[in-house]
Amino acid sequence: MTLIHIADPNDPRIGAYLDIKERDLTGRQGRFIAEGKVVLDVLLTAQRFRAESVLVLENRLAGLGGILAKAPPDLPVYVVSGETMDKIAGFHMHRGILAVGSRHAPQTAAALLEELPAGALVVVLVGIANHDNIGSIFRNAAAFGADAVFMDPTCCDPLYRKAIRVSVGAALKVPFASFEDTAAFTRELARHGYDQFALSPAGATDIRTVRRGRRVALYLGTEGEGLPKDLLDKLATVRIAMRRDFDSLNVAAASAIALHHFSESE
Amino acid sequence: MTLIHIADPNDPRIGAYLDIKERDLTGRQGRFIAEGKVVLDVLLTAQRFRAESVLVLENRLAGLGGILAKAPPDLPVYVVSGETMDKIAGFHMHRGILAVGSRHAPQTAAALLEELPAGALVVVLVGIANHDNIGSIFRNAAAFGADAVFMDPTCCDPLYRKAIRVSVGAALKVPFASFEDTAAFTRELARHGYDQFALSPAGATDIRTVRRGRRVALYLGTEGEGLPKDLLDKLATVRIAMRRDFDSLNVAAASAIALHHFSESE
Numbered sequence: 001m002t003l004i005h006i007a008d009p010n011d012p013r014i015g016a017y018l019d020i021k022e023r024d025l026t027g028r029q030g031r032f033i034a035e036g037k038v039v040l041d042v043l044l045t046a047q048r049f050r051a052e053s054v055l056v057l058e059n060r061l062a063g064l065g066g067i068l069a070k071a072p073p074d075l076p077v078y079v080v081s082g083e084t085m086d087k088i089a090g091f092h093m094h095r096g097i098l099a100v101g102s103r104h105a106p107q108t109a110a111a112l113l114e115e116l117p118a119g120a121l122v123v124v125l126v127g128i129a130n131h132d133n134i135g136s137i138f139r140n141a142a143a144f145g146a147d148a149v150f151m152d153p154t155c156c157d158p159l160y161r162k163a164i165r166v167s168v169g170a171a172l173k174v175p176f177a178s179f180e181d182t183a184a185f186t187r188e189l190a191r192h193g194y195d196q197f198a199l200s201p202a203g204a205t206d207i208r209t210v211r212r213g214r215r216v217a218l219y220l221g222t223e224g225e226g227l228p229k230d231l232l233d234k235l236a237t238v239r240i241a242m243r244r245d246f247d248s249l250n251v252a253a254a255s256a257i258a259l260h261h262f263s264e265s266e
Numbered sequence: 267m268t269l270i271h272i273a274d275p276n277d278p279r280i281g282a283y284l285d286i287k288e289r290d291l292t293g294r295q296g297r298f299i300a301e302g303k304v305v306l307d308v309l310l311t312a313q314r315f316r317a318e319s320v321l322v323l324e325n326r327l328a329g330l331g332g333i334l335a336k337a338p339p340d341l342p343v344y345v346v347s348g349e350t351m352d353k354i355a356g357f358h359m360h361r362g363i364l365a366v367g368s369r370h371a372p373q374t375a376a377a378l379l380e381e382l383p384a385g386a387l388v389v390v391l392v393g394i395a396n397h398d399n400i401g402s403i404f405r406n407a408a409a410f411g412a413d414a415v416f417m418d419p420t421c422c423d424p425l426y427r428k429a430i431r432v433s434v435g436a437a438l439k440v441p442f443a444s445f446e447d448t449a450a451f452t453r454e455l456a457r458h459g460y461d462q463f464a465l466s467p468a469g470a471t472d473i474r475t476v477r478r479g480r481r482v483a484l485y486l487g488t489e490g491e492g493l494p495k496d497l498l499d500k501l502a503t504v505r506i507a508m509r510r511d512f513d514s515l516n517v518a519a520a521s522a523i524a525l526h527h528f529s530e531s532e
Contacts, residue, residue, distance in 0.1 A: 140519055142512040168514050240526060246408040248434050249522070253406055256519035257526045260506060 001054070001071045003061075006078045009087035014078050016100045017055050019090040020161065032159040034099040034172070037067065042169030044070040049101045049172055051075055057085055057096030064097065101172070103159065109150050109179040113192055119214045120147040121262050122194070126182060126231065127222045128155045128251065135166025136252030137220065142170035144256075144263035149176040150185065182231060189217050196235045198227050199258055201247055203239030210238055212262050220258075223251050267320070267337045269327075272344045275353035280344050282366045283321050285356040286427065298425040300365040300438070303333065308435030310336040315367045315438055317341055323351055323362030330363065367438070369425060375416050375445040379458055385480045386413040387528050388460070392448060392497065393420045393488045394517065400424050401432025402518030403486065408436035410522075410529035415442040416451065448497060455483050462501045464493050465524055467513055469505030476504055478528050486524075489517050 006014055020033050031052070034043045043051050044067060053076040056064060061079055068077060085093050116122065123146050128134050134156055141149055149158070155178070157163065158171040179185040189196055197210065198219040219235060221227035240249060240257050272280055286299050297318070300309045309317050310333060319342045322330060327345055334343060351359050382388065389412050394400050400422055407415055415424070421444070423429065424437040445451040455462055461479040465486055485501060487493035506515060506523050 136516060136519065139514065139516065143508045143515050145509045170512065173512065241529065242409045243411045246436065246439065248405065249409050250402060250405065250518075252516075253402065253519060253522035256515070256522050260523045263507065 001068050001073065001075045001077045004076055004078050005058075006080050007084060009084050013076070014053075014055060014080075014088060016052070017088050017098055020098070021090050031100055031102050032164065033161045034101055034169070035097065035161060035165050036095050037064065037097055039164060039169040039172070040064075040097055040099050041067045041070075042172050043099055043101050044068075046169075046173045048175065049103055052100045052102050053078060055080065055085070055088070055098040055100075057082055057093075060096040107175070107177050109177040109185060110188065112148055112150070112175055112177040113188060115175075116147050119264075120194075120216070121145065121212075121259070121264075122147055122189075122217050123149045123255070123259070124185070124189075124196075124217050124219045125149065125151045125155050126219065126227055127152065127225065128220065129222070131156055131160050131163040132166055133250070133252050134158050134160075135163040135171065137255045138163070138167040138170040138174055138176075140252065140256045140259050141174045142167075144259035146174060146259060149174055151176065151178045152182050152185075153178060153180060182228070183234075186231070186234060197238045197258075198232055198235040199240070199254055200226055200232055200237045201239060201242070201249075203237035205236070205238050206241050207238040207258055207261050208241070210261070212264070216262050218255075218258055218262060220251055220255055267334050267339065267341045267343045270342055270344050271324075272346050273350060275350050279342070280319075280321060280346075280354060282318070283354050283364055286364070287356050297366055297368050298430065299427045300367055300435070301363065301427060301431050302361050303330065303363055305430060305435040305438070306330075306363055306365050307333045307336070308438050309365055309367050310334075312435075312439045314441065315369055318366045318368050319344060321346065321351070321354070321364040321366075323348055323359075326362040373441070373443050375443040375451060376454065378414055378416070378441055378443040379454065381441075382413050382458075385530075386460075386482070387411065387478075387525070387530075388413055388455075388481075388483050389415045389521070389525070390417075390451070390455075390462075390483050390485045391415065391421050391487075392418045392485065392493055393491065394486065395420060395422045395488070397422055397426050397429040398432055399516070399518050400426075401429040401437065403521045404429070404433040404436040404440055404442075406518065406522045406525050407440045408433075410525035412440060412525060415440055417442065417444045418448050418451075419444060419446060448494070449500075452497070452500060463504045463524075464498055464501040465506070465520055466492055466498055466503045467505060467508070467515075469503035471502070471504050472507050473504040473524055473527050474507070476527070478530070482528050484521075484524050484528060486517055486521055489514075
């Protein structure tokens with residue numbers, strides 16, 4: 001890595017970090033912001049994305065030695081004071097560690113599907129438009145060894161800054177791809193030999209009784225609406241048993257229980 | 267209920283709603299704020315707390331009929347315009363439904379313990395200081411039929427506005443109490459015949475292999491530090507099996523998996 005001290009918040013070399021809060025809303029042409037020590041570590045370790053630069057508070061630099069040692073020698077590491085950091089980011093950045101990463105051209109769902117191993121656990125998301133939920137689901141997917149996450153066009157971007165942060169970097173680690181048409185993608189999964197389970201409060205089978213096959217696809221929908229009825233009609237539906245007087249579970253919590261059930265970890 | 271139209275944001279009758287965002291930080295002397303339709307429903311249905319008043323946007327009133335029918339006849343329901351609502355709350359309140367509830371004198375942990383049934387599942391929280399996590403854990407506790415939540419003095423208040431909202435009202439439903447000394451409370455639980463399990467990433471036993479006894483206490487600690495070592499030394503420790511290269515699970519997700527495991531629902 002190459003240390004570069006920056007004093008001017010308008011220095012063009014750190015232009016990618018300017019007003020990150022505002023710019024989150026408008027997209028960044030193939031780039032994303034990674035925040036915090038753990039996420040930076042994942043970015044520099046995982047192979048799926050490339051770090052373009054790092055921006056770090058001068059008083060956080062000493063604690064980053066081990067992580068920055070994993071960076072390629074030409075990675076620019078911009079070092080700034082707290083005052084300059086806040087001016088760059090547009091708000092008080094108490095974490096003090098940011099990185100810009102770049103994504104390659106997105107992989108198609110069909111291409112990602114071809115790459116998966118003979119035994120695979122995949123997550124299929126329909127309508128998950130909340131960055132907290134997307135981030136948490138990716139975190140659970142990584143913890144329980146899911147091989148990929150597939151998303152319909154109404155899901156939000158897992159590389160949004162907050163989603164990456166909530167995922168603790170899992171959004172940079174677990175391969176993902178979007179599909180256009182859910183019905184067509186379901187046929188594709190069937191063709192590849194996946195047992196497909198739709199999680200629903202009214203699911204026909206208690207998930208505790210479901211045996212894992214070699215290839216499993218777990219479908220998750222939004223908390224309010226749930227998965228679309230035409231999808232539920234086509235797939236095996238599973239439920240998480242809950243109290244009748246309070247049958248309300250956050251979709252991320254539901255994903256944790258279901259992925260833990262289907263996981264082959266340990 | 268009694269409908270009262272209010273035009274002046276400084277009307278003393280709605281003083282309890284003024285600047286709720288700021289006042290969250292300073293405590294409210296036995297009162298709390300409930301937000302949204304679902305939480306209001308829990309407040310009016312559950313027996314543990316009393317609604318003092320409701321504040322509602324005029325255009326939301328029609329949709330609340332079924333819920334407000336559960337209110338006692340003398341409950342004041344203040345009706346305001348959107349402009350007045352925002353001035354009262356101090357920020358844009360798009361939900362448009364607020365209520366002030368009051369808590370009785372808090373129950374001691376010892377008293378709550380005496381009330382629990384012969385078969386019971388309780389959650390013991392140590393150091394959970396994040397309102398999102400507290401709220402999510404209460405939501406999971408309600409969904410999986412936990413009988414009570416006990417908290418050490420470093421846990422945050424489950425009746426904080428955001429914690430209630432995240433819990434979807436479960437913080438008003440699941441009985442809770444605080445204890446002063448964790449070691450003494452652990453002895454108390456043992457005396458009451460509880461099998462006590464501490465959830466820890468390095469736990470001795472995979473939770474999938476643990477059988478539920480008649481009385482179970484599940485201990486959860488913070489994500490970073492985990493449960494204190496002296497506590498782990500004294501209790502049976504259980505782990506949730508995860509990938510070795512990403513063994514990071516949010517404490518609320520962990521609570522969902524563990525409570526689902528110990529739940530007797532359905």
